[in-house]
Amino acid sequence: QIQLVQSGPELKKPGESVKISCKASGYTFTDYAMHWVKQAPGKGLKWMGWINTYTGKPTYADDFKGRFVFSLEASASTANLQISNLKNEDTATYFCARSSLIAAFAYWGQGTLVTVSS
């Protein structure tokens, strides 16, 4: 069956970096886009952008340009999110989600909690 399995929770200090992984299984990885969604504690969902898993081209939402990098390990059917120069406001659960082009997100990872605290 189709699964997206994310890496475990992270505790980081301000200024550090973090890399979250999302391993896909049960389908052809390069046939579907991968999106990243942020959810701060007690808040709503914020779309961060997506990566074309066929070409590797990332597209970032306006609020996530600069410190955020989407990447792939296509041979391992894995998408990654790296956040550099972490700030307290980056504390959130980050989800990966799969979609066809111009389509809803039918499959989601379980989420990865990143806590930024000194």
Place this chain on the structure above:
Amino acid sequence: DIQMTQSPSLLSASVGDRVTLNCKASQNIYKNLAWYQQKLGEAPKLLIYNANSLQTGIPSRFSGSGSGTDFTLTISSLQPEDVATYFCQQYYSGSTFGAGTKLELK
């Protein structure tokens, strides 16, 4: 950027009630709208896509309607397991989520 506005932000209803949640887009998004259910500590679950198509495995008491800028999610007979927060999402241009409607039992 396309903004999505959901109403109400909090809704209290009784088991068996017909419940209606609203979502308004800041510009025409045609039918490029989805609804998700999120329970505490879980990932969102897709309920409705393309404004009115029921995702496989979702109970038929959930239905969606609308096009253009105004959309509705209806639960025909509220069940205890439907207590959750519901988000709408546009995917016409990039993607944007509404702020959510928290549904609780009266």
